[in-house]
Amino acid sequence: MTIAPEQPVRTDAATEATGLPPHARLLLQLARLELDPARLAQVRALAADEHLDWGAFLDAAARHKLLPLVGRHVFTYRIDRAADGQKGFPYGWVFTTAYVGNRHRNLALADEFGRLFGELSQAGIRHAVRKGFSLAETAYGDPAVRKINDLDLLVARDDAPRAHEVLERLGYTQGQLAEDSEQVKPFSRKTQIFWKVNLSNQLPYVKAGHRPDLPEFNVDLCHDIFQKKSGVTAPAADLLVRADPVRLCGASTWVPDPLDRLLDLCSHLHKEATSLRFIEDSVDLQISKFLDIALVAAGFRPAQWEAFRARVGEYGAGSIAYYSLHFTARLYPEAVPTDVLDALRPRDTGYLDQYGTLDGQVGTWALGFLERLFDTGRKAGSGRSNVPHE
Structure with a gap:
């Protein structure tokens, strides 16, 4: 078609x-x-x-x-x-200071992460940058506009031990920043086992930043853009084969090809919008995530949409892609063609208002999407996540 x-x-x-x-x-x-x-x-x-x-x-x-x-x-x-x-x-200065301050913060992140890209490449470890700077320096065209919390990297599972060695050499530890913001506390054995068995990411690698605007540097290694419990898999090794070489943070690295990038963003949004862990922290629904998708999707031409639909079908990720594109179109209708939504729409769309599926605690939102975006009390009564992170 x-x-x-x-x-x-x-x-x-x-x-x-x-x-x-x-x-x-x-x-x-x-x-x-x-x-x-x-x-x-x-x-x-x-x-x-x-x-x-x-x-x-x-x-x-x-x-x-x-x-x-x-x-x-x-x-x-x-x-x-x-x-x-x-x-x-x-109070215009509050808003403009946030913009200028975010520029300085992101420049510090870029210095750190550019060095990491170089070290990984020198060690022969193929990697690709997800979200973050791959969007800030391309889709946004202004690194100061997008708030960046961490560095998400696609790395093949077989390369995880060597990537671990590189990160340790650069001062990173798998853990959480201590209350004094000087030390990193290792994760408990329970948390380590749970993440290894149930999740597609390594536990976060953290290093103290020693700056008021940047208390820590955080690196996440991801081996699949879908969570294990989703029933869908797209291994990092597959995506890295077709990743595009770019320069980010002043260094040579790679980013997922456009189709994988959009599918990755859809998967990320769906995971966080429906998982109890993110609902508890009130970061399940953030307009910035929909804007990320809209900016990438807006650049697609008809042939790319055709190829995207084929890739979604290849991975069996139709319901996940439709969820994210459906709600993105509510906010940015010009970014997602109607024909694409029609083609991806599953027969049963009742899941659009559900959450907690990956947690095994399925619930249904009582509020509509727009109301949920701004309801600061939406986490009340949604259940408790069983994902340990201590």
Whole structure:
């Protein structure tokens, strides 16, 4: 089937979300790389709403990892200044400082991770960068905009021991940063066994950062972009064969090819949106994850969508891909063609409102998707994760 380039016009969530509070509607309008005149007018109108809770807005922007992007918008479009009789954003320095501060933080991360790429390559260990800098320096085009917490690397399982040696040589330990932010505490035996048996990632490698904005460097080695309990597998070794060489963080490395990159982002979003561990930490639903997918998907041409559908079918990952693209299209309808969604849609879509499947504790959300995005109490009553991480 050939996907038609012309797609029906769909409204985005920022237009539909009239029932959400002003701070939520404002963040949805700002959750884009660029603001056209119409959207900028909506931003100014919402910012002037006397009922807008700026504390709630700041909290939501931080929780959804959009604070640096908001800061760039505040500076770029001068929305901290009054215009046309409307007041601008209060405390503009809070937002712009978040943007500038994130740039300095990411530069420090880039220095560290660029060195790691070089050490891995010198040791002959093929690897590919997932998310993080692979998006910040390409899809976003501005490393200061995207909040980066850690480095996620695809590494073949057979190369894990040698990668471990490289990381140890660079000062990393599998564990958690201690309360004094100086030492790294090893994980318990129980946690080590659980992760090895049940999860596709190695336990995190951590090194103290000794900076107020960067208390730790964190590296995750991933051997499959799907979790073991999902029933789907795409081993890192397969993806590394077709990975693309790039320069990131000032060093030579690799990233997954575009089809694998999109599928990886879909898998990552689905895992975190439906797993109790992330629901407990209130990081299950973050607009930034949908924006990641939207920016990658927006660059796909019809032939790439055809190839993507074929790859999804190859791995049997239709329900996972559809979940993530369906909700991404709610926020960024222009990024995912209607025909693609129609082709991927499973017969039973009841799972879209479920969570806890990978935990063996299936529940169903009572709130709709947009309401869930901004419901800070959604974790109450959702159950407890059985994944140890101490």
